[in-house]
Amino acid sequence: MDYQCGRMLETFGHLPVAWLLFAVLAVAGFVSFFAGRTQAVTVGHGQTERLNSQPNYHGYFVAMATIGPAAVILVLYALFGDSIVRAQLASELPQRIRDLGSLELGQYIDRISEQAARRDAASTGNALFDAATSRYTDLLGLSRIIAVLAALAAAGLGFFFARRQLSVHFRARSRVEDGIKFMLFLCAGIAVLTTIGIVASLFFEAMRFFSRVSVFSFIFGTEWNAQTGADFGAIPLFFGTFMIAFLAMLVAAPIGLLSAIYLSEYASPRFRGVVKPILELLAGIPTVVYGFFALQFVAPIVRAGANWVNGLPFVPDGLLAAQPTSALAAGIVMGIMIIPFVSSLSDDVINAVPQTLRDGAYAIGATKSETVKQVVMPAALPGVIAALLLAVSRAIGETMIVVMAAGQRAQITPDPTADLTTITVQIVALLTGDTEFDSAKTLSAFALGFVLFIVTLIFNLIALRVVQRYREKYE
């Protein structure tokens, strides 16, 4: 008996349960639907017009009550089942392995689960490992059996109670519709849950970081050596981030704004119809492509330019750093990338300025450019500022261009041809590869992410608020 029980656990530990359950749930859904419908017809003595709702809705109601609870249990299992099994296995392992630290322990259990997934795997010769593997399989099987039984019980209960409710006067349709509405609401809630997840995960990991490194030394420190786990002063990163964002805005703001003005005030509809999509192409190019462009094409030009400046007779020797990756290269390319953000947002804003304002200006003899400069732009100013703020927030959060073309050195220098590093570059550098979630090094990435999130959030909130006010003003 004991042996058979063990075999059953093992078999379950190997089964592709997810697909099986999916099939079972689908079948259960169909069966309960038809059961509900048939019962509705029976309740109505074959005269469906006597029923409050169509028989189909009775069927949907029963199916919903059957699948819903079971699906909830299975989703919970899918999310937490594995970690529960691993935690249980970890607690049963000998002390010396548990002392390894969370990263190595995790890798050890990874190896166990890989070994367990191979059905025909031969013994590895390591008695402890083999025992752990078979225990893992058993635990997995046990957890699956519990999950399946719980899901089946929930489905059965739901089926039973749903059927008891069916009657001639039962408002099946409105109950089904309430269910649908609830599901729609849940979907809308996922967006909120995402935000909560972001804030919570960043906040808690950042707090863990700040329990090791003081907030003050993080925000005001000027030395950054996270890779060695020594210094966590983020000022050079903030400097690099804003420097590159500033350079990007130097490119994007004039080009974006002027092209938006030209497109909305001067261009013929045909010209606009051709050029606007071309500008928007710039927004559709993946950032990794911009990064490659910056690294391969722009950075060498910037370097050559810096060397040329250094070679000028009246320039002190070595004025510019002329690094192979530079803040300027990253800034220029990032500026190109955000041109369409600035231009299409300001285009919207400029178009929203009522035509009557322009007509008034023309009527007193203003030229087009005078109208734009002295009437349209002042009226559109809040919206334009909002557009620029959104673009800045975009530039601060941009990752791939700076990872590829800005460099890794945390330094503070006004020289745009030097390599600078940014918040996002450091997050990538700290979290790429195998990471241990307990080290200050990894946690510092979350602290940086938290700062990044807060800063961009403030920019976005202000910008969105301004845009909304502005829209209300002219609508």
Place this chain on the structure above:
Amino acid sequence: MNSPAPSPSEKGSFGSAAAMKRLKQRHRAEMRFKLYGQLAIGIAIVALVTLLISIFGQASSAFSRNVLTFDVRLDAEQVDPSGERDPEAIARNVSGFNLLLQDNLAEDFLPGETDRARLRELYGMFTRLAVLPIARKTAENPEIIGTGQEFRVALADDIDLYLKGGVSERKSLKLGEIQDVTGTLDDGIDVTFADMKAVEDLRSALETFRERSEGDNQPAALIQLGETWFRLQDIDGRTASLTYLAGASTMPAAGTNASTLVLEQSEENRTVSDRQIAWTMLLKEDGRVKSVFNTSLFSHSDSTYPELAGTAAAVVGSLWTMLVTALLAIPVGIFAAVYLEEFATKNRMTDLIEVNINNLAAVPSIVFGLLGAAVFINFLGLPRSVPLVGGLVLGLLVLPTVIIASRAALKAVPPSIRDAALGVGASQTQAVFHHVVPLAAPGILTGSIIGMARALGETAPLLLIGMVAFVAEVPDGPTDESTVLPVLIYKWSTGAERAWEPQTAAAIIVLLVFLVLMNLIAIILRRRFERRW
């Protein structure tokens, strides 16, 4: 408008000289302003065109690849030493196949050579792993063992790059006939050229390269006499002293036609040696080295050797990731949009959700990567580097985009449709799902595809959940370790060897093709099904 108030004498006279001058100034300002606008658009378009040209220019060389043809008998001893014809053992026997081809090459170029360094130089013409496709093909058809077969092997990346014009600046010259030959192949020969002008050309070519280069670089000249290649040691008047490099080991006869290849970089400053260049040229004359369309770019998975690396695994990984993303983002996004647009009553909860969605759309993508690392990997214990987690992260990332696009599409359906449905007795749910959503479907679909295109190009969040792992196998499912196309591009761009640059650009083009296709579908859908009310 900023002009000073007109003085009394000019009052009322729009035709006065001062007024005309002012008008002219104002018109010039107008022209200037217009020009700035055109200039801005011009700069943006030039930037886009430069970007595309630089990438296509880089990539063009990666779409062809030089291969080396072998005509060998598959010796059973070497290919299948166990003699069991076990397909797996044959496919794994890379070193056996490698030896076979190396011996074949050595027989042709270095017969009886014992100098290991020299042999290694020759074996450097292709990389060890390049024989893997041959091994796999043999494993599939074991009956070809023992027969003569023709195989193609990718040339080593440096030599491929050399043939495509990289590695070193160079110039080919004809030197005309030689008159007189003295010396031996082993100790070096002295050759007198008939044509003084050709020799002058050679000298001036060497001189130009020498002037151009900095440091201790000396340009090199390789000289071909018939079937044999020599290195130029010294040239004095019309007489040049040469050392033997490669090719037929017979003394060239007087009257043989000579030609030369002048290289800007000295041998030490190059990744390809003089001898390798000579062998390559000989093979090329034989027709054994040929340029073919680079199919391995699409059929191979990632490799540490640029000439063997391809995008297949990354493309499949991207597809699995996109599948998960689509399954999460599209239904949830549409349902959320339907709820907000059709069912939600205006209250604080709804306002909160709205503000939240707008903000979420502007959150930097890397923050979603941090979310994935903290929640999916650390908290829920899902595996790293798998499309499932990548897809979930990207799904959450594009969810706001899909919601916003779907809401716009739903908003565009006129209220009369809803009113008519409600008027004939449909419930609100019926009105929405039977009438409004089908009419908004093209717009919703377009928005969803654009959202998916954004997800396809996204890199940063995936770096944080470990999708940068080296993946040499095409993933079988969403829980297999894999990488995606943009991450592959990032990884290749960090490769040290020069050959990675065109390879990266080619991978970018593969990515761009997918993006263009998706956007085209979106545009066609919009054109075909969009209704204006």
